[in-house]
Amino acid sequence: MRIQVTRSGGVLADEYRAVLDTQGRPDAPHVHALAREAVGACTRTPTFGIPAGYHYAITLDDRATGHCADPQLTASQRNLIALVLSQGG
Template sequence: MLITVTRTGGFAGGERTASLETECRADGPALERLAELALSGEGPAGQDPVPDGFSYVIGVDGKLVELQDPYLTEDQRQLIDTVLATAA
């Protein structure tokens, strides 16, 4: 499964994108589960953007979901952090 995260916004207004393929990773099944949860629903209520907050687009095998910080579930946050860490 190919998972891509694009983060935009924040104080500096920059953009950061990272992708990972779960197939050969030891944590692949756990990441696939997190990706499926991220696509299955939006974050908690209150989806209006906040000043200087981050916006995220999570792509999983061609399907997309758009999310706003700070309105992320713990599963969404874990997935985002893991994928963006691969680009560090």
């Protein structure tokens, strides 16, 4: 599975994108379940949280994109975003 997270907004209104490919990862089944749960809790249109907060777009395998924003992230969204932004390229 290819998971892409795009983070935008923040104080500097910057954009950062990371992609994590789960092929060959020993934890792939866990990451896939986390990704499905996270995207399932997203909205289909961009959503906005607090002023100067981050907004996230999560795309699985180049399919439909889910949107979420701080501070309303679920635990699965927060964990998936942290994983992809820290380990993705």
